[in-house]
Amino acid sequence: MSSPDPQVRAARNRSTPSAARGPVVAVTGAASGVGALLTRRLAASEEIKQVVAIDERRGEVSEALWHVLDVRDPAIAEKLRGADVVVHLALDLDLETDPAARTAYNVRGTQTVLTAAAAAGVRRVVLCTSAMVYGALPDNDIPLSEDAELRATAEATGVGDLLEIERLARRAPRAHPGLNVTVVRPATLVGGTDTALTRYFESPRLLVVAGSRPAWQFCHVEDLVSALEYAALEKADGEFAVGCDGWLEQEEVEELSGIRRMELPSAVALGAAARLHRIGLTPSPAGDLAYTMHPWVVSVGRLHDAGWRPAWTNEEVLAALLEEVAGRRTVAGRRLGRKDATAAGAAGATVALLGTAALVRRARRRRGL
Numbered sequence: 001m002s003s004p005d006p007q008v009r010a011a012r013n014r015s016t017p018s019a020a021r022g023p024v025v026a027v028t029g030a031a032s033g034v035g036a037l038l039t040r041r042l043a044a045s046e047e048i049k050q051v052v053a054i055d056e057r058r059g060e061v062s063e064a065l066w067h068v069l070d071v072r073d074p075a076i077a078e079k080l081r082g083a084d085v086v087v088h089l090a091l092d093l094d095l096e097t098d099p100a101a102r103t104a105y106n107v108r109g110t111q112t113v114l115t116a117a118a119a120a121g122v123r124r125v126v127l128c129t130s131a132m133v134y135g136a137l138p139d140n141d142i143p144l145s146e147d148a149e150l151r152a153t154a155e156a157t158g159v160g161d162l163l164e165i166e167r168l169a170r171r172a173p174r175a176h177p178g179l180n181v182t183v184v185r186p187a188t189l190v191g192g193t194d195t196a197l198t199r200y201f202e203s204p205r206l207l208v209v210a211g212s213r214p215a216w217q218f219c220h221v222e223d224l225v226s227a228l229e230y231a232a233l234e235k236a237d238g239e240f241a242v243g244c245d246g247w248l249e250q251e252e253v254e255e256l257s258g259i260r261r262m263e264l265p266s267a268v269a270l271g272a273a274a275r276l277h278r279i280g281l282t283p284s285p286a287g288d289l290a291y292t293m294h295p296w297v298v299s300v301g302r303l304h305d306a307g308w309r310p311a312w313t314n315e316e317v318l319a320a321l322l323e324e325v326a327g328r329r330t331v332a333g334r335r336l337g338r339k340d341a342t343a344a345g346a347a348g349a350t351v352a353l354l355g356t357a358a359l360v361r362r363a364r365r366r367r368g369l
Helices: 006-014 017-021 033-043 099-119 159-175 196-202 221-232 250-257 266-278 286-292 301-305 314-325 338-344 347-367
Strands: 024-028 050-055 065-068 085-088 124-128 180-186 188-190 206-209 218-220 239-242 261-264 329-331 334-336
Touching: 024 033, 033 050, 033 221, 085 099, 085 221, 099 124, 099 159, 124 159, 124 221, 159 180, 180 221, 188 196, 188 221, 188 314, 196 206, 196 286, 196 314, 206 250, 206 266, 206 286, 218 221, 218 314, 221 239, 239 301, 250 314, 261 266, 266 286
Parallel strands: 024 050, 024 085, 050 065, 085 124, 124 180, 180 239, 188 218, 206 261
Antiparallel strands: 329 334
16 A cells, blocks of 8 residues: 655644644755755654655655755745744765855855745744864864854865855844744764765874874764754754764874874975865865864753753764775875775875875976966
C-alpha cells in the first residue's frame, strides 16, 4: 500500500493534539547536508506540526511538504506562507566554488529569505553561520563569550559571506518589525563536511606555525542539528554558539591523532600559502591558516542555560573526523591523488609544494611578470 500524499499526511498531522501545539517549520537547503539531517529530525518530532522543505531538488524525506526552487527566487514568499519558523541552511561554502558566485548565492539568498519571511508573516528566522566570525586572533580569550565582538575579516574561505549574513541578521528586525532572527554559530564542524579545517587533518604532517597557540574545539553535525531544533522550537534564541564543551591543545591533538607536526616560521607558512592560492595550486586562501594558528574557542553557555547538552566530546569528534578522512591526502589544502601522495611522500609533499611556489615565483620574475 502506497504512503499518503505529503499534503494529506500534513492534514492528518494537524488533527492531532500534539501537532496542534507545534510550529510549522520551513527548512531551506533541505535536500542535502545539515538541511537534510534537520528536515528528517523535525519530520520525526511530535513537537512539530509540519515541515516545509525547500531546495533546488527534492530530497528524500517524504513526510515533508517539498517546494523545488532557488532561495533567491522572490516566489519563495508564497511557499513560506503559513510557516511559523524558517531555518535557512541554503549556503554554499564549498572550497572549490568561485568566490564571486559563492557570495552572490549566499548573501542574495539570505536577503531574499529574510524579506520573504517577513512578507509571509513568519515570526522567526534561524540563520546558521560559524564561530569563525569571532576571528582567530592571538589575544582571544579562551573561551570567547558569545557576546564577544566579531573580529574576523573576509580573508578566510566564506567568512566574508558569513559576516555579511550576520549584518543582515542584525538589521532584519529593524527593517521588518515583528520578525525575530536567531543566529547559530557552530565551532569546527565535522560530519560529512569538507572545509579547510577538516582538510588540515588529511595532511601527512600537521602544519604548526612557530610561536602560534592553536586550540581546537569541534562541533559534530548531529549536535548542530539538535541545536537547530532547539532554535526552531524557540527553546533558544538570540545569538549563540554550539560545540563540544572545552577544547584540545595542539599537543593533545597530535597525541590523539598520531600525526606528527611540521613547524614552520610564520613568514614562510603564510607567504607560501598566499602564493600557492594566488597561482591556483590550492583552494584555500592564506586567511584560512589563521584558524589553525590562533584560538577561537567559544562558550556554549546560552544553549546550556536552555537545557541543551552536546552528545559528543572533542575527543570523540576528532576520532570521527580521522576515521572519515582516512586514506585521503591533502597538502596545503590541495587534495592529492594516491599517485601524487605516494610520489611526494609525507613531509616531503609539503616541502615539495612550498618549493613549487618558490619555483613559480622565480619563473615569473624571469618572464618579468
